Amino acid sequence: MSELPLMPLSASADRTPENLPEWLHWVDTCPSTNTWASDRASEIQHGDVVFTRLQTSGRGQQGRIWYAPTGVLTASFVCDRLHPSQLPGLSLAAALAVIYAIEDLVPDCRGMLRQKWPNDVLIGDRKLAGILCEANSGSGSGSARAIVGVGLNRCVDFAEAGLDAKAIGNAIALQSISSIVPDELSLLERLRHYLLELADLLSRVDPTGKNSGLALLLPELRRRDALRDRAIVLELPSEAIAGVAIGIDESGRLLLRLPDNQIRAFTSGRIRWN
Structure with a gap:
């Protein structure tokens, strides 16, 4: 389970669509x-x-x-x-x-x-x-x-x-x-x-x-990151950028190492990989 300070939920009574929680x-x-x-x-x-x-x-x-x-x-x-x-x-x-x-x-x-x-x-x-x-x-x-x-x-x-x-x-x-x-x-x-x-x-x-x-x-998030160290293509509205995903920053942006070793951070985009 998670190493975060999150408390697991205790088991609850069985519920049915006729016995729904108020939320x-x-x-x-x-x-x-x-x-x-x-x-x-x-x-x-x-x-x-x-x-x-x-x-x-x-x-x-x-x-x-x-x-x-x-x-x-x-x-x-x-x-x-x-x-x-x-x-x-x-x-x-x-x-x-x-x-x-x-x-x-x-x-x-x-x-x-x-x-x-x-x-x-x-x-x-x-x-x-x-x-x-x-x-x-x-x-x-x-x-x-x-x-x-x-x-x-x-x-x-x-x-x-x-x-x-x-x-x-x-x-x-x-x-x-x-x-x-x-x-x-x-x-x-x-x-x-x-x-x-x-x-x-x-x-x-x-x-x-x-x-x-x-x-x-x-x-x-970094432990669970499926993209880390993988070669990907990030599809943006006006271009497609190839690079290696190297993680996520404090704002939730994807960090991508480009072929020239420049690192760029992205807030959105569609991932394509092999």
Whole structure:
């Protein structure tokens, strides 16, 4: 498990859709759980979770489509009180929350999960989960709200769903790698627990920025970094930049060593690798 000061969640009583926790908004279907939460910004609060089994128009990073056939756990988590300076690194922190939740519930995966900058969770080189963080209305003086969307391939047969390799990329589902597939409510509860703990860390930033916020997560992020020391191509809107990924800085930026040994930091982009 994590070496961070995060407390694991104790086991809870079994829950069913008829016995939901008050923080959970269970929606039969919606185009996007992030959009559903954003459209009801005045009605939802810190710690609320929006979940659906049928998302019809999911969104990924940079406007890409997020495919969510039956069996993909699709949910959005509302996080208030965030320090605005920490928003750029939120998707990396969220990836750790996803990793911890899965490792708690699926022992077969312990030590095998990695985060791929800026917003994916991998096992091996295959995508197990994707994250979409979107800033929303402020939640108080000097703080910000973010909606953290998580798509986790829980129990899904992509071929049966009619999705080809181009549509799903190099995806894999929990059912393919473990005989233990947690139920949806257990995953939602565990994800919420770790996301709220990480959100609390990202709400407290000291003047130097070295002993709070994302800086506290750097050792674990670097240990889990799937890109480190790999030759990659970073695709930007106007160019593609080749180099070697050498880590993540205190702001959550990707550090790339270029062929001339210059090091550049990037806040966004799409990764391509062999």
